[in-house]
Amino acid sequence: MLRIFVFILLLSSFVAAQSVNNEAWLEDFSQMKREMSSHYANLEWAVAERGVDLKALSESTEAKIRSAKSEADVIQALRTFVESFGDGHLQGERPKTQNSNSSEQKAEGLCERLGFRERAFRDGIDFALGEGFRKIDTPSSAYIPAGIGTLSDGKQYGILRIPSFSEQHMPSLCRTALAELNIKEDADCDGECSGKVEQKAADLYVDAFRLQLEEVRKAKVAFVIVDVTGNGGGSDVYQPMARMLTKKKLKISTFGFIRHPHWVKDLKERLTDIVAAIPDAPPAMQARLKVAEKAVRKDLAEAEKTCDLSPLWENKQPGCTNVVRSLNAGVTYAAPGELTDTVLGDLFFTASRYKYAEGLYSGPLFVMIDERSASASEGFTALLRDNDAATVIGMPSLGAGCGYTNGGISTVLKNSKLRLHMPDCVRYRPDGTNEINGITPDVMIPWRRNDTPVQKFRRLNAILPTLQK
Structure with missing residues (x-):
């Protein structure tokens, strides 16, 4: 798994010079599971479709971390844990240090400062x-x-x-x-x-x-x-x-999002933009914007609900789902130019950009x-x-399927300072399957x-x- 190896390589460079602190890593692992329960879009898929036994996986990983004699042992335990999910967007990295006064940054061109990097x-x-x-x-x-x-x-x-x-x-x-x-x-x-x-x-x-x-x-x-x-x-x-x-x-395709403040904020911003655009829009567009407003309000109501997926770590059903299938404001297709420079196009039909x-x-x-x-x-x-x-x-x-929206939701673990990235969205295919199936x-x-x-x-x-x- 390409990105899983990225997780391990970055983590390896981070911990190689540190002595092992088993309790600190166990605390970080517990935090990792809580964060995954909160905003990992493919956790339910991993259980239902991939057949991951989360309880056994969790217990096995905890045992390996507890008995680890070196940071290398911890790395291997986390590697096995992450690989079990088979998710190309589940990543971890060491936070980058920022030094705006460094000579290296001063030497960078504008394109490099904007994030363009030769690959x-x-x-x-x-x-x-x-x-x-x-x-x-x-x-x-x-x-x-x-x-x-x-x-x-x-x-x-x-x-x-x-x-x-x-x-x-x-x-x-x-x-x-x-x-x-x-x-x-x-x-x-x-x-x-x-x-x-x-x-x-x-x-x-x-x-x-x-x-x-x-x-x-x-x-x-x-x-x-x-x-x-x-x-x-x-x-x-x-x-x-x-x-x-x-x-x-x-x-x-049909789009899914997670019940989380990240998406509550996103949908509220969408709703504000839609409502603001209605008064000055032509009649036909006003009608479409009102349909979009209604759909986004429904999506927002769903995003504001909570769903605790932590029972999955005990192989129990949570009684809810953390992924909501979006109504996408009723937009599934638009001809070239039809939604260019419109709120509908910018928010719901990215080809129009x-x-x-x-x-x-x-x-x-x-x-x-x-x-x-x-x-x-x-x-x-x-x-x-x-x-x-x-x-x-x-x-x-x-x-790998859908990845991150608006920069995604990153989490820094308390002790190791490892930064986790987890997908917050799902793309569904017509048969209802998650595109992460490949x-x-x-x-x-x-x-x-x-x-x-x-x-x-x-x-x-x-x-x-x-x-x-």
Whole structure:
């Protein structure tokens, strides 16, 4: 589990130099369980769907911590505990120290200060190993690699590689955004300014995808493969990208939130924005806003209720659920531009924040995933698959599902100062299952973890002719 390993690595660096204090760690572990009972969106799922015996897991972990002879023993106990949940968004990290006067921070550019960090992406499938492959070489290839493959019968197919759904991993997009917005590197850029830069960078990334898709379409290919293998997720840029790949009106999935002050605050702010927008809205929009107001009031009433999930740690039923299925203000679909710069669009249909056109491609579409495709990659795949707009090929995805909203809910443990991050939302698929179950491909490719790039391509190449049928 990719993010679970992050949890352990960060924790390892934190405690390596400290002597073990068993009682302090036991106290922190008790706090961890209380926090999970309060705001871990997938705790009930772990019991009902994953079959986790929370009582046995808790007792086993406590025993290991109590008998630990070193911090390494504690780390291993926590590692086993976290891995048991199989949740890519369940994380822990050491709080970062902030020193605004450090020479390192002074040397950082504006994009770095805004959180843009270069990341080495995992390679996708190496289609260049196939005969007749032609790479599409444009400025946008730096962000969305693309090419044209050739089948044994001479027909061609298109390839689009999305290495990440996070524009934050591409500082060059930020630098281009600064230039286009005429913002200097040494500018103070907080609040509205940072929002403009981040949105512009996201728009540039979405447009890079559009340009590469246009290049693929020019080749009049028999089908298109979108490769999101190894893509660990990111932001909502996946929404407009998916909508460019089909003429179908993609409806968003049902959303779930937890009963917690975090969501009470969020929903109250939404309600305030909706009510404020009603008087000046055109009649048709007023009607939609009133529907949204009613739906949000119902969601808010549910969020304000409490549900104590602590009985789950004793393998008892709590008699309530901590996850509420949102009414989403009645918004499931909007055409491009329909909800742009509106309260409804900003709050309930995130695709409206971006500039895009639907249906730039309308032919056969395949989304390729593997065990490292997670989070936004799963959202992208499910959005297309669940609207019957694409066939999924590859291996089952990681299973991370929905992550954090508005920065999420972080908790600092009292003694170790470990900062915990737990998902506070759920994305449901049409059959009612939690997206954290992962996406199972329609067409399985028998890749193995230790396959070389050559082996991976050969296994894919063996099924390519069948995709035309």
